[in-house]
Amino acid sequence: MGDKHLSSQFDLELSGISTRVLEMGGLVESQVELAVSALTSFDGDIASRVLVAEERVNQMEVEIDHDLSAIIALRQPTARDLRLLIAISKTIGNLERVGDEAARIARTVHRLINSGVFSRLRLPVSDISFEAELATASLRKALDAFARLDTVQALEVIKQDNQIDQEFDGLMRKLITYMMEDPRTISASIDLVFVAKAIERVGDHAKNLAEQIIYIVKGTDIRHNPMDTVESVALKD
Amino acid sequence: MGDKHLSSQFDLELSGISTRVLEMGGLVESQVELAVSALTSFDGDIASRVLVAEERVNQMEVEIDHDLSAIIALRQPTARDLRLLIAISKTIGNLERVGDEAARIARTVHRLINSGVFSRLRLPVSDISFEAELATASLRKALDAFARLDTVQALEVIKQDNQIDQEFDGLMRKLITYMMEDPRTISASIDLVFVAKAIERVGDHAKNLAEQIIYIVKGTDIRHNPMDTVESVALKD
Numbered sequence: 001m002g003d004k005h006l007s008s009q010f011d012l013e014l015s016g017i018s019t020r021v022l023e024m025g026g027l028v029e030s031q032v033e034l035a036v037s038a039l040t041s042f043d044g045d046i047a048s049r050v051l052v053a054e055e056r057v058n059q060m061e062v063e064i065d066h067d068l069s070a071i072i073a074l075r076q077p078t079a080r081d082l083r084l085l086i087a088i089s090k091t092i093g094n095l096e097r098v099g100d101e102a103a104r105i106a107r108t109v110h111r112l113i114n115s116g117v118f119s120r121l122r123l124p125v126s127d128i129s130f131e132a133e134l135a136t137a138s139l140r141k142a143l144d145a146f147a148r149l150d151t152v153q154a155l156e157v158i159k160q161d162n163q164i165d166q167e168f169d170g171l172m173r174k175l176i177t178y179m180m181e182d183p184r185t186i187s188a189s190i191d192l193v194f195v196a197k198a199i200e201r202v203g204d205h206a207k208n209l210a211e212q213i214i215y216i217v218k219g220t221d222i223r224h225n226p227m228d229t230v231e232s233v234a235l236k237d
Numbered sequence: 238m239g240d241k242h243l244s245s246q247f248d249l250e251l252s253g254i255s256t257r258v259l260e261m262g263g264l265v266e267s268q269v270e271l272a273v274s275a276l277t278s279f280d281g282d283i284a285s286r287v288l289v290a291e292e293r294v295n296q297m298e299v300e301i302d303h304d305l306s307a308i309i310a311l312r313q314p315t316a317r318d319l320r321l322l323i324a325i326s327k328t329i330g331n332l333e334r335v336g337d338e339a340a341r342i343a344r345t346v347h348r349l350i351n352s353g354v355f356s357r358l359r360l361p362v363s364d365i366s367f368e369a370e371l372a373t374a375s376l377r378k379a380l381d382a383f384a385r386l387d388t389v390q391a392l393e394v395i396k397q398d399n400q401i402d403q404e405f406d407g408l409m410r411k412l413i414t415y416m417m418e419d420p421r422t423i424s425a426s427i428d429l430v431f432v433a434k435a436i437e438r439v440g441d442h443a444k445n446l447a448e449q450i451i452y453i454v455k456g457t458d459i460r461h462n463p464m465d466t467v468e469s470v471a472l473k474d
Contacts, residue, residue, distance in 0.1 A: 054262050058461035066458065069323060073316040084311055086326060176427060180420045193427060224295035
């Protein structure tokens with residue numbers, strides 16, 4: 001503060017961190033897409049690529065967190081900057097959990113392939129694709145809102161989460177019907193239940209990301225608030 | 238630093254925060270226990286109490302996070318203290334997620350009661366009790382380790398997570414058998430699948446808490462590391 005040199009150094013470090021957060025975000029987004037395509041194409045090699053990427057994501061979380069702590073300790077940031085740094089720390093925690101969900105899906109694909117179930121049954125995997133498209137679109141939008149600190153777009157992400165939840169509920173009903181019609185499919189269907197749940201959680205993480213963006217920009221913690229409060233905070237000047 | 242007055246004021250604030258984190262931890266622990274007892278005793282009133290407590294937990298998360306940011310901005314803490322404050326922020330995020338899992342279980346109990354399924358079927362709810370005992374014991378131990386900054390105990394929590402995962406896998410096998418024997422139980426059993434999953438996640442959150450404790454005390458981020466590395470960090474002088 002007052003020291004131009006220190007201040008611009010801080011801005012430089014911050015923009016470096018933001019770039020890496022977006023890189024990490026792009027990586028987990030493609031992990032989810034790959035994991036779902038591994039499922040719909042019964043492709044174990046693609047699933048393996050997701051699991052390799054998980055290690056890179058975990059490593060990025062630890063590295064960015066370490067750099068955040070170093071910046072806070074070194075630069076004694078203002079209250080506003082501090083809010084940003086802590087929110088970024090929570091954001092990368094969220095992104096790491098998205099990577100976890102993708103890895104869960106990939107491990108399920110391996111298990112389904114190993115059990116030979118894909119050759120015996122016609123699993124309703126295409127329905128899961130649609131839920132996954134909604135969730136990855138939300139995630140992409142949240143990352144885009146983070147890049148531009150855009151609270152209007154963040155608000156859209158929060159509102160869309162409901163749609164993903166409804167898609168998940170519909171999938172549950174379908175899977176239950178499927179199991180009841182042919183109880184031999186129960187074991188494999190339970191795996192799909194968890195895949196659908198993992199994708200629903202990706203939507204939750206995108207929503208959490210959006211809440212952090214509103215906190216960064218507006219300084220108000222809107223988690224656990226009713227939608228009209230969230231809306232008025234996100235849209236206020 | 239150097240300033241006795243400021244420093245002891247900081248210690249006072251820090252100990253106040255720690256007390257509230259433990260209070261929040263006690264609350265979510267009892268939420269999980271209540272939610273499971275609502276399930277095993279088919280008691281909708283108990284489930285409702287869990288949902289009331291969830292609002293209090295959410296509120297505590299927001300309040301403690303707010304105070305943490307204020308302390309960091311005001312006290313310009315040393316690197317070590319900063320590590321502690323950021324780790325506490327992650328810890329309460331973890332505890333809030335435990336509260337979420339308890340609320341998920343409570344909502345499932347309501348749904349099962351409303352569907353009248355408890356009077357039609359003998360659901361295998363007692364098996365879930367045992368998994369829940371393991372998970373709440375881990376959570377309690379993690380909170381105790383937090384209170385005493387005890388890395389040996391934190392290490393035990395991390396090691397025990399495996400046992401909860403195995404219990405969960407066993408439960409899945411039982412539930413699948415149960416559904417295959419009587420396909421009319423599928424819908425209710427899927428609810429129990431999610432309850433078992435929620436409890437398994439409580440174990441994961443206890444493990445995350447334990448990892449934060451090791452980070453606070455030893456300054457090494459051991460997330461995503463193999464067990465022998467975790468062990469040597471937790472036990473080093």
